[in-house]
Amino acid sequence: MPQSIDFLPIILAGVTVTIKLTICGGLLATFVAFAIGFARLSNTAWLHIPARLFMEFFRGSSGFVQLFWAYFVLPIFGISLTPFEAGVLILGLGGGAYMSEIVRGAMLALPLEQFEACIALNLGRWQRLRYVLLPQALPLMIPPFSNSAVELLKATSLVSVVSVSDITFRAQTVRTQTGDAAIPFITILIIYFVLAAILSSLMRLAERRLKPTSKASN
Incomplete structure (x- = not known):
């Protein structure tokens, strides 16, 4: 056990990588969530059908x-990614697929009168989104976005399988070198908990900042 404690700085050095992966x-x-979410709201088949397939593929x-x-198959087609890039790509696409339903649901939850008012005022599509719809939809998105952000943080541990040196990879390295699993994995358990608490606090702060905007819009 003392030997495992000596290795703790090695694990802590991986926190930066985990944070970078999360960000x-x-x-x-x-970006993917809004792109796919709005595409699914479109009445155009060539937009909402591929968006639905994308969402179902990455969720399923x-x-x-x-x-x-x-990481291993795309190079066959001439697309080579570093382990970090592959991790970010899959975290982003997978997380975006889930979050796209949050975007779509928030937009559908807006009162129909808001859309009718936009039409009555002869507002363009982007004006409707910027000045009327998004200011009301964003506060509805933040709480579920917070859950998705924490899930994405925890999912960063997945990239350790392609040798990204995050805290999970480093904990596994310490376990291999010392034969002790308790100290390294208790350490990363605490680290993930602390990072998740910080992330949740930041999302709650964003939610509080957006609430006055939504009230003003109404």
């Missing part, structure tokens, strides 16, 4: 297998 994957997931298949495809 990069989260940014990509947010294993993230582990997706990661192996991104």
Whole structure:
């Protein structure tokens, strides 16, 4: 056990990688969520059908297998990704597929009168989104987005299978070198909990900041 404690700085050094994966994957997931969510709301078949297939594929298949495809199979087709890039890609696409339903649901939850008012005021599509619809929909998205963000944080542990040096990979390395599983895995359990608590707090702060905007819009 003392030997495992000596290795703790090695595990802690992986926190930066885990945070980077969460931020990069989260940014990509947010972009994908809005793109797929709005595409699914479209009445145009060539938009909403591929968006539905995309969403069903990434929600219905294993993230582990997706990661192996991104890292080991895509190079066969001339697309080579680093382990970190493959991890961000799969985290972003998979997380975005789930979050796209949040976007779609929030938009559908808006009162029909809001859409009718936009038409009555002769607002363009982007004006409707920017000034009327999104300010009301965003506060509805934040709570489920918070859950998705925490899930994405926890999913970063998946990238350890392609040797990304995050805290999970480093904990496995310490376990292999010392033969002790308790200390390294208790350590990363605590780290994930702390990071998730911080992330949830940031999302609650964003929710509070958006609430006055939604009230003003109404």
